[in-house]
Amino acid sequence: MAAQALIPEDELCCSVCFDIFKEPVVLKCSHSFCRVCLQQYWEEKSSRECPICRRKASMEPPLNLALRSIVESYLKQKTDRETAHKSEARCCLHGEKLLLFCKHDKETLCVVCHTSKKHTNHPVCPVEEAVLDLKEELKPALNLIKEKLKMFTKNEQECKKTSEHIRSQTQHTERQIKADFEKLHQFLREEEEARLAALKEEGEVKSRVMEEKLADITRHISTLTDKITATEKAMDTEDTSFLKVGASPACRYRAQCTLQDPELLSGALIDVAKHLGNLKFRVWEKMLGMVQYTPVMLDPNTAHHKLSLSDDLTTVRLTDTAQNCPDNPERFKLYVLMLGSEGFTSGKHSWEVKVGSKTAWDVGVVKESIIRKESITLSTENGFWVFFLRNGDQYQAGGTTLTLKRKPQSIRVQLDYDRGEVSFFDSSDMAHIHTFKDTFTERLFPYFSPCEKDGGRNDAPLQICPANLSVMVT
Numbered sequence: 001m002a003a004q005a006l007i008p009e010d011e012l013c014c015s016v017c018f019d020i021f022k023e024p025v026v027l028k029c030s031h032s033f034c035r036v037c038l039q040q041y042w043e044e045k046s047s048r049e050c051p052i053c054r055r056k057a058s059m060e061p062p063l064n065l066a067l068r069s070i071v072e073s074y075l076k077q078k079t080d081r082e083t084a085h086k087s088e089a090r091c092c093l094h095g096e097k098l099l100l101f102c103k104h105d106k107e108t109l110c111v112v113c114h115t116s117k118k119h120t121n122h123p124v125c126p127v128e129e130a131v132l133d134l135k136e137e138l139k140p141a142l143n144l145i146k147e148k149l150k151m152f153t154k155n156e157q158e159c160k161k162t163s164e165h166i167r168s169q170t171q172h173t174e175r176q177i178k179a180d181f182e183k184l185h186q187f188l189r190e191e192e193e194a195r196l197a198a199l200k201e202e203g204e205v206k207s208r209v210m211e212e213k214l215a216d217i218t219r220h221i222s223t224l225t226d227k228i229t230a231t232e233k234a235m236d237t238e239d240t241s242f243l244k245v246g247a248s249p250a251c252r253y254r255a256q257c258t259l260q261d262p263e264l265l266s267g268a269l270i271d272v273a274k275h276l277g278n279l280k281f282r283v284w285e286k287m288l289g290m291v292q293y294t295p296v297m298l299d300p301n302t303a304h305h306k307l308s309l310s311d312d313l314t315t316v317r318l319t320d321t322a323q324n325c326p327d328n329p330e331r332f333k334l335y336v337l338m339l340g341s342e343g344f345t346s347g348k349h350s351w352e353v354k355v356g357s358k359t360a361w362d363v364g365v366v367k368e369s370i371i372r373k374e375s376i377t378l379s380t381e382n383g384f385w386v387f388f389l390r391n392g393d394q395y396q397a398g399g400t401t402l403t404l405k406r407k408p409q410s411i412r413v414q415l416d417y418d419r420g421e422v423s424f425f426d427s428s429d430m431a432h433i434h435t436f437k438d439t440f441t442e443r444l445f446p447y448f449s450p451c452e453k454d455g456g457r458n459d460a461p462l463q464i465c466p467a468n469l470s471v472m473v474t
Helices: 002-006 037-045 065-087 127-234 239-246 248-254 274-276 281-286
Strands: 024-026 032-034 101-103 107-109 124-126 307-309 315-318 347-354 362-368 384-390 394-397 400-402 409-417 422-425 431-437 444-449 462-464
Touching: 024 037, 024 065, 032 037, 101 127, 101 307, 127 274, 127 281, 362 409, 362 422, 384 431, 384 444, 394 431, 400 431
Parallel strands: none
Antiparallel strands: 024 032, 101 107, 101 124, 307 315, 315 462, 347 409, 347 462, 362 384, 362 444, 384 394, 394 400, 409 422, 422 431
16 A cells, blocks of 8 residues: 555556556566566567667566556555445535435435525435435335235236136137037938938839849840741741741731830839938938037136036036136136026026935026125125025025925026016926016026035036927928
């Protein structure tokens, strides 16, 4: 440090590169230079001499340790001074440290600014105190931002989960569509083969009959030809001979023909109308035997994560393991509930639900805006027009306990939107169970719940029954 203080700052640079020494070396003449700069200088001059006094120098000048120490110390102090200067904010007008904060003008002050007319009678506090106050003010806003960040982070995870679920749904639905169409294709292929086989069989039978007919006609033609030839031969003989031969019974017999006139067979042609007439309609009519129509389909996007649906979306059951599905807005979160896929705003609609021997279940209709993520009560005030069973023998509808003569195996739900009625029947004999009467103002959806398991019981699913199909031509 003492050595550095004796050297002026402008002498701390190399006389060749005119910059702070990088790797100082000293020559025999006691002059010091940067090693790299000195080598470049010697290469340009093609001689090894001191750039200042021109004295010859050695091949490898030694390192100037003292000078290197002074340069390093100087650079460190210079860096520290620059850092300290940057960290200490100073007043642009007076050069003093900014130690105060004017609460009125919301700006930092030095002691000189504080005494100026501009800030007379303004509330002033130390910068440290103003910083603490400002931090306290910002904490609530910062906490809100942090909470917002948590929400967005959670939403991001849900979006990723939803995106993955969409891919899974797409693949599963594609496989199901292909499987269903393959069944239709197989049916059509078999129907095509059967109809082509029937056509081929009819063609072979009628061709065989026609071949037999042709063979019979050919025999008759041969017989008639022989008769004509023999008769003409007899007629070509001399008169006396012809009279003798022609008058014989044999000749007269040959000249007679007892064959009936040939006729074309009736019904010999292919019954084209039978094979082609209303072909598409007949195939479609027959197809009704292998397809079924369900008036209501279940919506998997509304199902609680412990509910499992059949591939055809007509059966739902409670499982022990949760399904990997996103918590989308339509899905029920607390209770094992789900809705139908189609809502109604007018008209009459009905469907049957097979409940079997289950000890607990819910069926009915609900309005679209019901609560899906929080606790709910099955009441008409909350938008539930539901008939349900608890504990194997306790039937209720809208808070009313019902007594049934027998335990129904299947429930028919009937909605008349325009008249404001939701009715329930025992499907076995259509015995009326209960009817809600209300005024509907929004879309209504079919509602289902297989309910929780009851001590190992109530494992059976709920199943929407297919409707009877018939074809009527008018």
